[in-house]
Amino acid sequence: MKDYLIKISLYTAFLFLITNCAISKKNDTIATLKKTSLLENNDNYIAKKKSERKNFFKDSEIEAKWVDSIYNKMSVKEKIGQLFMISAYSNRDSVHEKEVKALIEEYKVGGLLFFQGGPMRQAQLTNAYQSKSDVPLFVAIDAEWGLNMRLDSTYRYPWNMTLGAIENLSLIENVGRNMAKESKRMGIHFNFAPVLDINTNPKNPIIGNRSFGENKTNVSEKAIALMKGVQSQGVFSTGKHFPGHGDTSADSHHTLPLVDFSKERIDKVELYPYKRMFDEGLVSVMVAHLNIPSLETQENHPSSASYNIVTNLLQKQLGFEGLIFTDGLAMKGATDFLSPGDLEVAVILAGNDILLGPINVPASFKKLESAYADGIITEARLAHSVKKILRYKFKAGLNNYKPIDLNNLHDDINPSENDALHYKLYENAITVLKNDTEILPIKNLDQKIAYVKLGDDTNSTFVSTLKKYTEVTEVANSNIDSLNQELKKYNTVIVGFHKVNKTWDKQEFTATELLWLQEIAKHNKVILDIFTKPYSLLPITNFDDIEGLVVSYQNSDISQIVSAELLFGAIDAKGKLPVSINTSFKVNDGLATEKLNRLGFTAPENEDMNPHILSKIDAIAQKAIDGRMAPGMQVLVARKGNVIFQKSYGHHSYDNTVKVSNSDLYDVASISKMISTLPNVMQLYDQNKVNLDTKLKKMVPIFKKTNKKNISFKDLLSHYAGLQAWIPFYKATLDAQNKPLVKYYRKVADSQFSTKVADSLFIRNDYHDTIMKIIADSPLSLKKEYKYSDFTFIILKEYLEKKTKKRLDVLSQQNFYNTLGMNNTLYNPLEKFDKNNIAPTEIDTYFRHQVVQGYVHDMAAAMEGGIAGHAGIFSNAMDVAKMMQLFLQKGNYGNKQYFSEKTFDAFNTCYYSNEGVQRGLGFDKRINKDGPTCSCVSSSSFGHTGFTGNIAWVDPETEIVYIFLSNRTYPEVTAEGNKLAKEKIREDIQKIIQEAIIK
Numbered sequence: 001m002k003d004y005l006i007k008i009s010l011y012t013a014f015l016f017l018i019t020n021c022a023i024s025k026k027n028d029t030i031a032t033l034k035k036t037s038l039l040e041n042n043d044n045y046i047a048k049k050k051s052e053r054k055n056f057f058k059d060s061e062i063e064a065k066w067v068d069s070i071y072n073k074m075s076v077k078e079k080i081g082q083l084f085m086i087s088a089y090s091n092r093d094s095v096h097e098k099e100v101k102a103l104i105e106e107y108k109v110g111g112l113l114f115f116q117g118g119p120m121r122q123a124q125l126t127n128a129y130q131s132k133s134d135v136p137l138f139v140a141i142d143a144e145w146g147l148n149m150r151l152d153s154t155y156r157y158p159w160n161m162t163l164g165a166i167e168n169l170s171l172i173e174n175v176g177r178n179m180a181k182e183s184k185r186m187g188i189h190f191n192f193a194p195v196l197d198i199n200t201n202p203k204n205p206i207i208g209n210r211s212f213g214e215n216k217t218n219v220s221e222k223a224i225a226l227m228k229g230v231q232s233q234g235v236f237s238t239g240k241h242f243p244g245h246g247d248t249s250a251d252s253h254h255t256l257p258l259v260d261f262s263k264e265r266i267d268k269v270e271l272y273p274y275k276r277m278f279d280e281g282l283v284s285v286m287v288a289h290l291n292i293p294s295l296e297t298q299e300n301h302p303s304s305a306s307y308n309i310v311t312n313l314l315q316k317q318l319g320f321e322g323l324i325f326t327d328g329l330a331m332k333g334a335t336d337f338l339s340p341g342d343l344e345v346a347v348i349l350a351g352n353d354i355l356l357g358p359i360n361v362p363a364s365f366k367k368l369e370s371a372y373a374d375g376i377i378t379e380a381r382l383a384h385s386v387k388k389i390l391r392y393k394f395k396a397g398l399n400n401y402k403p404i405d406l407n408n409l410h411d412d413i414n415p416s417e418n419d420a421l422h423y424k425l426y427e428n429a430i431t432v433l434k435n436d437t438e439i440l441p442i443k444n445l446d447q448k449i450a451y452v453k454l455g456d457d458t459n460s461t462f463v464s465t466l467k468k469y470t471e472v473t474e475v476a477n478s479n480i481d482s483l484n485q486e487l488k489k490y491n492t493v494i495v496g497f498h499k500v501n502k503t504w505d506k507q508e509f510t511a512t513e514l515l516w517l518q519e520i521a522k523h524n525k526v527i528l529d530i531f532t533k534p535y536s537l538l539p540i541t542n543f544d545d546i547e548g549l550v551v552s553y554q555n556s557d558i559s560q561i562v563s564a565e566l567l568f569g570a571i572d573a574k575g576k577l578p579v580s581i582n583t584s585f586k587v588n589d590g591l592a593t594e595k596l597n598r599l600g601f602t603a604p605e606n607e608d609m610n611p612h613i614l615s616k617i618d619a620i621a622q623k624a625i626d627g628r629m630a631p632g633m634q635v636l637v638a639r640k641g642n643v644i645f646q647k648s649y650g651h652h653s654y655d656n657t658v659k660v661s662n663s664d665l666y667d668v669a670s671i672s673k674m675i676s677t678l679p680n681v682m683q684l685y686d687q688n689k690v691n692l693d694t695k696l697k698k699m700v701p702i703f704k705k706t707n708k709k710n711i712s713f714k715d716l717l718s719h720y721a722g723l724q725a726w727i728p729f730y731k732a733t734l735d736a737q738n739k740p741l742v743k744y745y746r747k748v749a750d751s752q753f754s755t756k757v758a759d760s761l762f763i764r765n766d767y768h769d770t771i772m773k774i775i776a777d778s779p780l781s782l783k784k785e786y787k788y789s790d791f792t793f794i795i796l797k798e799y800l801e802k803k804t805k806k807r808l809d810v811l812s813q814q815n816f817y818n819t820l821g822m823n824n825t826l827y828n829p830l831e832k833f834d835k836n837n838i839a840p841t842e843i844d845t846y847f848r849h850q851v852v853q854g855y856v857h858d859m860a861a862a863m864e865g866g867i868a869g870h871a872g873i874f875s876n877a878m879d880v881a882k883m884m885q886l887f888l889q890k891g892n893y894g895n896k897q898y899f900s901e902k903t904f905d906a907f908n909t910c911y912y913s914n915e916g917v918q919r920g921l922g923f924d925k926r927i928n929k930d931g932p933t934c935s936c937v938s939s940s941s942f943g944h945t946g947f948t949g950n951i952a953w954v955d956p957e958t959e960i961v962y963i964f965l966s967n968r969t970y971p972e973v974t975a976e977g978n979k980l981a982k983e984k985i986r987e988d989i990q991k992i993i994q995e996a997i998i999k
Contacts, residue, residue: 066399067390070135071383078134079386080368081108083348085140085325087357090117090125090151097125104132107365110389111138113357118152119186119413120406126187127403136398138354138389140190140238144210146179147186153410155182155418158425160195160222161533162553164212164578165429165590169225174421176229176237182413183235187404189396191230192238192286192325194223196273197246199579202535206251209533213578214246215587216269220276227282236392239277241288241327242314243295243303244270252289252333256302259292266294274318283392284323285314287352289333302337304347311351323392328357335359341367348377353385416611419558420603426552426562431534431575432591434549439527440593441569442492443894445470446818450490452476452483452520454513455498455532455555462496462531462560467663468878469568469598470821480516484523493524494567499532501555507532514539521545529563531555537581551577561601568821569596569894570641596895598821599885600642604996607639613996614645620988621649624966629980630949632660632839633966636877637993638885640959646877652839653970665829665838665874666965667857669946672873673793675825675883676812678922679898680800681717682891682907683815686899689803692906699799706776716792717921720912722781723789729771730847730859733763738846755865756828758848758855763863771860772798786917790860790870797869809867820882820893825875828866830854838874839967841948857948857969877963880952884943884961888954908942934987936994949978951986962993 071079086109088100103109112129114122130137143149148156157179163172176194183191198219199211212222227237241252243266250257259266274285287310289302295313296306303309304326314320326347327334338346340360345367347355358364371377393399432440442449449472453459466472472494477483487493495517499507509517517540520526527548530536534551543549550573552563565571572595576588604611617635624630632650636643648660668675684690690699690713697709708721715721733744746753746762753762775791797808804811809827817825829838833854840853847859854874861868886893887908890901907921918926923942926932932945933953943953949968954961968980980986 063391063394066394067387070390071387074386076369076372076382077365078108079382080365080372082110082135082386082389083353083355083368084109084358084361084365085111085113085138085354085356086361087328087330088112088114088125088129090114090122092117097128100125100129101132103361104129104137107361108134109137109361110135111140111354113140113142113192114150114188115142116150119147119154120409122151123186123404123406123409127406130187130401130403135390136393136401138190138393138396138398139186139188140192141183141186141188142192143179143183143188144193144195147182147413153414155414156556157418157422158429158554158556158559159209160212161199161209161578162429163222163226163425164218165431165551165553165575166222166425167574167576168428169221171421171424171428172222172225173229173232175425176226177232178229178415178418178421180230180233180235181415183230184233185404185409185412188235189392189398190236190238190284192240193230194226194237194239195241196220196223196239196277197241197244198269198273199246200269201247201249202538202579203249204246205249206253207246207248208535211246213587214580215578216272218578218587220273223273223277224280227277227280231281231283234397236283236323236396238284238286238323238325239274239282240286241290242274242285243288243290243292243309245288245290246270248290252327253331254333256289256291256300256333256336259290261292261294263294266292271318274320278318278320282322284325285320286325286327286356287314287347288327289331289337300337302334304334304352305337305343305350307350309350310347315351323388324351324353326352326354326356329355330357330359340364344368345371345376348381348385353388416603417605420605422556422558423562423602423606426559427565427571427574429553429575430559430563430566430573431551431553431577431589432549432566432573432593433551433577433581433585433589434543434546435591435593436547438594439492439525439548440550440567440573441596442469442527442567443569443596444819445568445821445894447491448489449473449492449494450475450487451494451496452487453496453498454509454517455496457498457500457531457555459496459498459531459555459560461557462498462529462564464663465561465564465601466494466567467823468821469564469570471823480519483516484519487520487524491525493520493526495520495526495528497528497530497532497536498555499536507536509536509539518545527567529567531559531563534577534579534581537584540584541582543584551575565600566593568598569594570598570600571595594895597641597889597892598894599638599882602642602644604644605998607642607644608998609637609639609644610996610998613992616992617645617647617989618649620985620992621647624980624983624985625650627979627983628654629983629985630966630968631970633949633964634660634662634664634666634877635989636881636961636963638881638961641885643878643881652967658836660839662878663824663837663876665824665833665876666950666967667839667841667871667946667948668873668875668880668950668952668965669858669871669948670790671875671880671944671946671950671952672861672871673869674922674944674952675875675880676873677793677796677800677808677869678907679816679883679886680808680811681796681922682899682903684800684803685906686891686903692911696795700795700802702772702776702798703795707780708776714911714921716795717907718786718910718912718917718919719788719792720784720786720915720917721789721792722784723787723791724778724781725787725789727774727778728859729774729863733767733863734847739849740847755863756855757862757865758844758852759850761848763865768864771863786912786915786919793869794860795869800869807867808869816883816898819896820886822875822879822882825873825879825883827856827872827874828854829874840970841967842969842973843971845972875965877965880963880965881961884952884954884963887942888956888959888961908940932986934984934991934994936991945986949980951990953990958994958997960993960997962990964989 146157147154212219248257344364529550573593576590637645652658692714694713696711697704711721841857858871861871890904891899938957941955949966
């Protein structure tokens with residue numbers, strides 16, 4: 001089967017390559033193609049193009065022999081059967097299946113058009129039906145936005161209207177290519193796409209989002225790109241609905257729509273895409289059921305049954321020689337004209353080749369036989385269509401038919417690369433129509449932002465992504481006046497309009513929603529983001545009060561993610577409006593916005609990472625959980641400024657009651673040093689308040705008369721100062737039974753005991769001074785050597801607070817967290833977050849005698865009221881990644897410079913590498929076998945670990961940020977020690993990340 005597919009693929013690709021080379025001259029410019037005088041009025045030009053197209057439609061010798069050999073063996077009945085493409089479903093019962101088989105066996109029908117069902121069931125039925133046919137069947141599907149238009153468990157691409165907003169044609173060609181690969185894998189030969197209708201009527205009930213837009217050039221270019229992608233894979237495109245269904249106010253499924261335009265208008269507008277497509281090698285056309293008086297003088301005569309339209313216009317005047325399908329013959333636009341049988345005879349006489357989905361095959365077949373017997377349909381007419389059908393069966397490889405291989409079918413038609421393309425499509429489609437006062441992107445994250453939902457569809461992905469950038473509050477109220485009163489507390493209001501992602505469903509604002517939008521916009525600074533078709537904006541007559549207007553086109557998860565990225569500047573706006581909105585916005589309107597270097601989100605492939613390899617992280621995380629190395633964890637991977645992997649595993653505890661979510665908080669332990677104390681110190685360094693040689697006696701006066709007075713700033717941060725590793729300060733405050741002494745603690749706070757250590761436990765306020773004195777009086781190592789010490793950052797907190805006259809938690813919030821959007825990063829999280837959103841770190845049986853949840857695990861930090869230089873920060877993987885991305889970008893994030901590149905380089909340097917110290921100033925840079933990383937990261941990489949089971953690491957060479965957070969210390973630190981470290985769980989995940997890089 002694989003050899004067969006390869007041969008057919010190569011043959012078809014070669015055939016189309018020859019065609020496209022013959023037709024598309026490389027030196028032709030877009031301007032030349034757009035010269036309507038050439039396309040519309042120049043007979044010589046048309047004749048020339050007809051001649052060029054013959055290069056494609058011409059039979060090869062082998063092909064002609066095969067066609068003749070099949071045709072000459074056929075009875076009249078078998079020939080007539082080839083004209084039929086009948087409807088088939090894979091979600092119906094055995095009765096339907098038997099009916100289809102009977103039509104194949106008795107009437108020798110030539111093809112199947114599959115509708116609703118599932119991929120595996122359809123593939124099985126295709127094989128079964130093909131086995132019943134003497135001549136292999138054509139298989140077609142109406143899959144304008146991919147197989148998912150008809151089949152469950154398959155991939156859905158954006159609508160044409162969304163693609164119409166994209167300027168990058170190669171992306172649309174890739175859509176066609178991917179769609180065709182999936183169709184081909186399903187044994188499908190025709191995709192009834194692209195739609196070539198120019199939707200100049202906003203009230204069109206059946207086309208709408210199915211059109212690329214209202215501009216003929218835009219529609220043509222997008223359709224050509226999609227077709228090239230489809231046909232490059234050996235699947236045939238069918239342009240529809242000839243001669244043009246875009247400017248109608250009726251649905252041909254239910255009636256015969258009127259197209260009341262002159263020949264000149266139809267020639268210049270509706271036919272324009274077809275001429276362009278024919279020149280590019282379109283294989284087939286579907287003729288619509290339309291009433292077009294200027295082209296067909298007979299009253300209420302459908303275009304599908306019009307000789308003037310199908311033969312004189314399409315084949316003779318326009319020179320089209322490919323296959324011609326009728327639109328569905330069960331549609332009212334056709335059945336109201338003639339009864340079954342008479343209708344089929346009429347459309348064949350009009351010049352169509354394939355009868356699509358007739359209501360009554362036996363009746364139609366009988367009428368066609370009679371018409372042939374009576375000479376109404378001649379042998380020459382029958383041969384013209386049947387031989388053409390056989391020629392295309394040969395081109396489709398049906399001369400060497402092989403059944404569909406059912407192995408791995410689901411995965412083959414749902415490749416992971418589809419999401420990667422989907423992200424790119426929305427990154428290029430989403431359109432900004434208003435940006436008053438440069439409200440977009442939202443630069444200032446230190447403001448209050450509200451979100452208000454309109455519409456009746458889901459919005460959770462949009463809101464959760466917004467909240468990954470900063471704190472966004474969902475505000476809802478059943479009364480508009482009360483709502484506006486609530487909104488007064490906010491600087492900016494994001495209004496999201498979310499409608500169901502279905503083409504034919506109503507997607508308009510309700511009257512109430514329009515009133516609410518008007519009132520909200522009148523009283524607030526508003527960004528309106530619509531996740532539906534642009535036409536939904538038509539009822540809005542005045543946009544003056546709306547500062548920001550974004551069209552996101554569809555309400556899918558990826559469109560919601562990408563739209564949130566755009567609002568916060570992780571991507572810039574590129575889309576162009578494919579239709580006009582009254583007089584407010586014109587076709588091709590679309591504003592560019594500034595791109596800020598904030599973290600975005602995309603599929604791994606878009607940053608050259610293999611998602612299948614990354615998926616191996618799941619097994620390692622599960623190994624850690626099953627081995628009771630940690631009850632749960634968060635893992636995040638970003639590359640080149642985009643998060644490409646973010647998952648949570650396990651539960652808060654081993655009782656499996658609370659699942660870990662991406663927004664939950666963990667005690668990050670020593671990572672606090674790197675993401676709180678260190679950046680604040682770097683800012684002072686950047687301001688020349690301290691330098692590498694500054695002595696400790698100058699930084700913190702308490703050390704002036706101690707053995708530590710001459711420790712330099714460089715030695716202090718390199719852990720090369722000889723400080724003790726640790727002193728268990730808490731033990732001196734406990735009695736013989738390890739219970740808190742009344743001398744130091746109270747269960748209820750008062751003026752002297754207000755520093756909270758845990759629930760119902762407050763330490764005396766002056767104990768901080770005791771800790772500092774113990775450190776000041778502690779001995780130094782006799783030998784100068786590397787020794788990691790928490791004292792370094794306890795001392796630096798003292799320095800920062802004395803120097804700035806602000807507490808460390810206030811400094812970090814003001815200097816970094818508020819403006820970085822790190823709204824889930826803080827000390828003492830219970831002041832803001834519910835306990836259920838915080839993973840517990842330990843059941844403490846030696847000091848606090850309670851479950852430590854929401855309070856810092858580190859005992860010394862707890863004795864500092866939870867705010868310490870070496871520990872105390874709670875955060876989640878997303879927030880930690882922001883700070884690490886800032887470091888990767890050498891002090892810049894969101895286009896704000898927090899400290900200079902020179903400062904970052906100074907802190908990311910190993911000053912004592914010759915002495916075996918593999919640390920920068922505050923950054924861990926160890927890569928030896930005893931270090932916290934795999935040996936596969938570069939020597940320029942840096943980061944930090946945390947005692948509770950964490951790592952945050954950056955590799956500048958690969959531009960990868962890796963975050964792993966867990967509570968491996970829960971329920972207790974066991975006698976076995978740190979199993980998470982011993983089993984190298986974090987390192988093994990890092991190895992997978994490195995292996996996933998596509999070289």
